[in-house]
Amino acid sequence: xxxxxxxxxxxxxxxxxxxxxxxxxxxxxxxxxxxxxxxxxxxxxxxxxxxxxxxxxxxxxxxxxxxxxxxxxxxxxxxxxxxxxxxxxxxxxxxxxxxxxxxxxxxxxxxxxxxx
Amino acid sequence: xxxxxxxxxxxxxxxxxxxxxxxxxxxxxxxxxxxxxxxxxxxxxxxxxxxxxxxxxxxxxxxxxxxxxxxxxxxxxxxxxxxxxxxxxxxxxxxxxxxxxxxxxxxxxxxxxxxx
Numbered sequence: 001x002x003x004x005x006x007x008x009x010x011x012x013x014x015x016x017x018x019x020x021x022x023x024x025x026x027x028x029x030x031x032x033x034x035x036x037x038x039x040x041x042x043x044x045x046x047x048x049x050x051x052x053x054x055x056x057x058x059x060x061x062x063x064x065x066x067x068x069x070x071x072x073x074x075x076x077x078x079x080x081x082x083x084x085x086x087x088x089x090x091x092x093x094x095x096x097x098x099x100x101x102x103x104x105x106x107x108x109x110x111x112x113x114x115x116x
Numbered sequence: 117x118x119x120x121x122x123x124x125x126x127x128x129x130x131x132x133x134x135x136x137x138x139x140x141x142x143x144x145x146x147x148x149x150x151x152x153x154x155x156x157x158x159x160x161x162x163x164x165x166x167x168x169x170x171x172x173x174x175x176x177x178x179x180x181x182x183x184x185x186x187x188x189x190x191x192x193x194x195x196x197x198x199x200x201x202x203x204x205x206x207x208x209x210x211x212x213x214x215x216x217x218x219x220x221x222x223x224x225x226x227x228x229x230x231x232x
């Protein structure tokens with residue numbers, strides 16, 4: 001079955017440390033990939049997206065993500081985390097031309113806590 | 117200059133009541149969506165409208181009826197509210213790309229519904 005997996009439910013990092021949030025997908029072909037962030041009590045903000053081309057994608061707030069076809073992964077990274085990055089992070093996919101049209105499917109989310 | 121707005125932000129109501137949530141976008145997009153985020157923060161698409169026509173209708177009880185008076189608005193009416201309807205409801209919009217998936221969805225701030 002097609003799915004999006006975020007293996008880490010909770011991650012805690014110290015401010016200034018590097019961060020990597022994992023995302024794996026299970027689709028027949030390369031889907032279109034997104035990372036969204038949800039701050040407490042807030043809506044969803046798009047961090048970055050991958051449609052095609054360069055597999056290393058730069059986003060807002062200093063985030064980047066790398067698409068690895070061989071591993072079916074799209075992990076989110078940040079070299080130095082700030083306390084304001086504490087939030088819930090969602091990986092999401094659209095199946096694209098393989099079907100499903102514009103239906104955005106979300107992973108279960110990873111809650112990031114930042115220790116000062 | 118809010119891109120996707122929802123009203124109300126909070127909604128507390130009794131079981132059995134009927135309520136509506138409104139969504140408006142000023143991005144000039146032609147496609148709008150409703151998503152439900154449950155208590156475990158899992159996000160799932162409910163409906164999608166393109167140019168006021170329903171294009172995605174997930175397995176949602178028919179107590180939920182979306183209405184799109186024009187491309188910039190998508191409202192969600194819920195009849196006979198149940199305890200399990202308590203959730204955060206997010207509206208989103210995008211510019212349709214013929215079902216290819218090559219589109220980015222922008223989300224509203226959410227409406228937090230609590231059914232007592």
